[in-house]
Amino acid sequence: MNRRKGFTLIELLVVISIIALLIALLLPALARAKQLADSIVCLSNVRQIGLAENMFANEHKGLVQPDTDTGGKTSGGQPWNLEYTETPDPDHTMFAYRYTTYDPATGQYVPNANGPVLKDWASALVPYLGGQENQSFMNFGTNGAGSKVFLCPSDPTLNDQYPGYQLFNNVAVGTGGSTQPAPSGYPGYFQGYYPVSYGVNADIASANYNGQYAAFNPGWAFQISSGSSSSSAPTAGAGCKLSSVANPASTLMFGDCGVRPNPGGMDAQGSNGLFYCDETYYTSAYTYASALPANVNVETLQAVADDAALRDRIPLAPDVLPLPLGDPGGNNMGWLRHGTTINIAFVDGHAEEVSPSDFHNVFVDPH
Secondary structure, eight states, rough: OOOOOOHHHHHHHHHHHHHHHHHHHHHHHHHHHHHHHHHHHHHHHHHHHHHHHHHHHHTTBBOOOOSSOOSSSSTSOOOOOOOOOTTTTTOOOOOOOEEEEETTTTTTEOOOOTOOEOOOOHHGGGGGOOOOOOOOOTOOSSSGHHHHHHOOOOOOTTTSOOOOOOOTTTTBSSSSSOOOOOTOOOOOOOHHHHHSOEEEEHHHHEEEETEEEEEEEETTTEEEESSSSSSSSSOOOOOTTGOSSSSSSTTTEEEEEEEEEEGGGGBBBSSSSGTTTTEEEEEOGEEEGGGTTTTTOOBHHHHHSSSTTTGGEEEEEESSSSOOOTTTTSOOOOOOOOTTTTTEETTOOEEEEGGGGGGGGOOOOOO
16 A cells, blocks of 8 residues: 655755745835836826816916915905905906815715805816816715825825825815814814825915915915026016926926924924925925025925925935934834835926936926
């Protein structure tokens, strides 16, 4: 009678060792493959958003949706019009407005008691991304699946209870501002974290007023340089006009943006919320240009990366950019998405994966 011969202990250990070796070799390759796939999806996202912005502008006399806060009332006391004198919109035709407010607690839309309100920039693009006019960026498409276009699949905040960052102005959610608890140390302006992984260029998308400033909201105004050096005369931004952008193929419109938690609710420069690292906006912020290295063009993304306050919003590995100010080190603050690159959509609608070595070729300042 024949007996079946089994494996010896040594043979089993050899087989296990080979399997372990193969796993050790394959796992990094699989991780790199997933990172590459996620980066491709992210690049597709920013490209779609950039093209949607161009379609929006084509239907709105060359204007993009403001990231400027509605401001409550106009100087004449009328509610909810855009109050900045250089961009009046009494007929509500220049930009996108919402007439109802979506309440995520009930899943219902309720009328705005005070009339139309400027949509946030993400919701304004929903009709150009396959959604309906009355939908927000969080719930459009089949079962809300369209909202994924605003989410980088490598964004480390996606598994949080409140994914994303502070979109901040005119968000079409809730009837009394943020319904989220403010993180420890945050001042009263905290507007909640919303599922958007990308930042808009505030130098382009902020309404201008008084001929000098770009307005983020009535309390926050900023200037940018009219030239390539910090000594250039300060001026306002593009005032939401794409035609004011000097180099559309080289100027950032949207990009990977956002780092959180914001350490202690304060950024390097203190009180100006436009520069907080968990808000989804890019700006060249002329105010701080004087602190940049002399050989850096203040109009570029390199200037953003070199500025102590502005750089913190760029989600890059800490061996590429310094850790966000306020991080004592060793904390995953949500900066790492694609390793040593970020994905950018340019004003002309095309998108690229950009490494820090090319930041000096990417303009943020529209002039």
